[in-house]
């Protein structure tokens with residue numbers, strides 16, 4: 247019999263589900279594996295109010311396939327803008343369904359044009375978030391077009407994040423999808439109210455993947471893949487047992503035609519094989535026993551949510567990822583399209 251690994255059902259603390267028929271196409275992949283997911287608010291138009299978040303939550307629940315009803319809980323977020331009011335934070339907190347507020351520096355990434363132009367404009371809102379224990383989720387890249395794309399995360403930490411943590415020492419912060427050794431060092435040294443998510447693709451690839459034999463749009467995401475030395479630092483953080491690092495896929499579906507384009511958009515789709523991709527990386531690092539805390543425990547603890555009571559089982563099984571996945575009226579190209587993976591989720595149990 248092939249080796250198996252049973253872990254508490256994991257959660258995805260950073261997920262793009264989109265909306266409508268596109269959401270219908272991708273949601274089952276996440277709901278099958280994860281108990282809960284932090285749902286990114288960068289729709290067009292963005293989710294800027296609690297009312298919009300609650301309506302989006304209902305659409306997600308309604309789109310769940312019958313066999314996954316009650317198996318998946320969307321954890322909603324608000325999209326922070328220059329005009330977000332402190333009252334909105336209180337409404338969000340009172341709803342019980344909004345678990346974070348997302349800071350996109352304006353222009354930093356896909357659908358971020360309505361984001362924050364200057365963090366100083368958000369002082370009152372950040373004070374309210376600190377007071378009401380509402381986490382701030384950060385896309386940590388500066389937007390200055392003069393700054394080299396590979397340095398944008400490090401410079402964001404130095405110029406924006408570091409002062410922010412001093413001005414709001416109690417604010418709970420998640421630096422999303424970290425990509426550099428500088429981010430790993432910053433989070434490791436920070437107090438326990440500051441944490442980070444790590445994607446499967448930043449653990450698996452360095453920036454060479456973008457240019458293997460030609461330009462490879464399906465490896466393009468933001469923050470962009472970095473040098474090998476940074477990937478190694480991310481792996482050490484993920485397997486290192488520090489509770490501040492946890493799973494967030496940043497699975498970000500885009501139609502194939504918008505990726506294979508003269509100006510292809512940022513985002514990598516990983517939801518179809520998310521936990522398997524992480525399992526492969528952890529096994530290669532000799533740390534499969536660290537997968538459960540990273541994928542299923544640390545994030546829930548940071549978000550002050552109960553740990554999941556159900557479990558999933560992964561088996562050492564060779565399987566092939568499809569070349570394309572249907573995406574409403576389009577298709578999308580998933581990560582590792584046509585390649586083989588060595589772990590597969592084979593069962594999902596109701597009780598631990």
Ligand code: NCD
Nearest residue numbers: 262355356467468498512513
């Ligand atoms: C995300 C998307 O497509 O919404 N893209 C990405 O490259 N990660 C936005 C984001 O999280 O930056």
Ligand code: ZN
Nearest residue numbers: 262286496498
């Ligand atoms: Zn994202």
